[in-house]
C-alpha cells in the first residue's frame with residue numbers, strides 16, 4: 001500500500017512537470033513516505049529527517065515534505081518540532097499534493113493536511129506512475145474498521161472507504177491493455193470490500209476482474225480471517241486467474257492472546273478456514289503475520305503459536321516482536337516480557353519456520369512452475385521471478401530474460417526462501433550436451449540459498 005502511495009506521488013508530480021532526481025542533493029523536492037506500524041519504522045523516519053536538516057542548510061531552496069502514516073499520526077506537531085520540514089501530508093490527502101506545493105512555493109505557507117473524506121476514496125487512477133507494465137496494484141478499499149488492540153492502522157489510514165466495483169474493473173481493464181499480466185487488489189482488510197452502490201463483495205470483484213481477457217494472475221491482500229466468507233473461498237477456486245496463494249494474518253496461535261488482541265476469531269476457527277481453503281484450492285500457498293511477545297503472552301501461549309505454525313505449515317511468515325503504538329488499547333497494558341526474551345522467542349519461531357519452508361520448497365523439486373520474471377536475483381547472476389504461488393524462483397543459467405516474461409521452470413532445488421530451476425528449453429539443451437557449464441554442481445549441504453529481494457518467506461522484525 002505504501003509502495004502504491006509512492007507511485008501516486010510520482011504520478012501526481014509528473015503531471016506538474018516534475019522529473020525524478022538522481023540524488024537528494026540534486027532534488028528541489030524531497031518527500032518522505034513514512035510507516036508507523038512499528039516503533040522502529042517510525043524512529044527511522046526521525047533519523048532520516050534529522051539527516052536531511054544538514055542538506056536543507058546547504059540547499060535552503062529544497063522543499064521537504066513528510067507524508068504517509070507518521071504524517072497522519074503526528075500532524076501539526078511535526079511542523080512544531082521540526083523547523084526544516086515544509087509540509088505534512090496525511091495518507092488520506094495524497095491528491096492535495098499539487099495544491100500544497102503551490103501554497104509552499106507561492107504563499108510561503110507550512111501546510112498540514114491530514115484527515116479523511118469519510119464516504120469516498122479520492123484516487124486518480126490515471127495519475128499513478130506505474131513502475132513496470134506487467135504487474136500492478138489497485139486499491140479497492142482504504143482504511144480499517146477493525147480495532148485490534150496492538151494496531152495503529154485505523155488511526156493512520158482512517159475508517160473503511162470503498163471504491164465502486166465498476167471503477168476497479170475499468171482500471172484493471174486499462175492496465176491489462178497497457179500490458180499488465182498480474183493484478184493485485186489492495187486493502188487493509190481487502191475482503192471487507194463492498195461496492196457502496198450495489199453491495200457487491202470481493203467474491204463478485206474476483207469474478208469480474210478475473211474474467212478480463214489477457215489477465216494471467218489475480219491476487220488480493222490483506223485478508224482478515226473474520227471476513228473470509230464461503231462465497232470468497234468458492235470465488236477463488238472458480239476463477240482461473242486467481243493464484244493459489246493467500247496472505248492470511250493469524251497473529252497468534254493462542255486463544256487467550258487472540259482475545260486480548262481483539263482479533264475476533266479463535267484458533268479453531270482459523271484452522272477451520274485453512275481446511276476449507278485447502279479443500280477448495282489445491283496447492284494453496286498460505287502466508288501469515290505473527291506477533292510474538294504481545295503483553296501477557298505466556299510460555300504456553302507462545303508454544304501454541306509454534307504448534308499452529310507446525311500444523312498449518314505456512315509457505316511464508318512475517319514475524320515481528322510486539323511494538324507498543326500510540327493510542328492503541330494495548331499501550332496501557334503492563335508489558336512484562338523483556339526485549340531479550342522477546343528476541344529469543346522471535347528467533348525460535350524463525351528457526352522453526354525456516355525448517356518448514358525448507359521442507360515445503362524441497363517438496364517442489366521436480367515440479368514445473370510458471371514463473372513471471374521480475375529481474376535478476378540478489379547476486380545478479382540469474383533471472384528471477386515469482387511462481388503463481390508467489391515463491392521466488394531463480395532460473396539457473398538465464399540472465400537475460402526481460403521482466404514480464406512468463407516461462408515454465410522445472411524446479412531442481414528448494415531452499416528456505418527460494419527455488420532454483422531451469423527453463424524447459426534449457427532442460428532439452430542439457431540433455432543433448434551433458435557438459436553444459438550452466439550447472440549447479442554443489443552438494444545440498446554446501447550450496448548457498450541464492451535468495452532474492454524480499455522473498456515471500458522472509459521473516460523479519462526489522463521493517
Ligand code: SAM
Nearest residue numbers: 037150151188222249289290320321322323325
Ligand atoms: N490489516 C492487516 C491485518 O490486520 O491483518 C495487517 C496490517 S499491518 C500493516 C501488518 C502487520 O504488522 C500485522 O499483521 C501485524 O502482524 C504487524 N503489526 C501491526 N501492529 C503491530 C505492533 N504494534 N507490533 C508488532 N507488529 C505489528
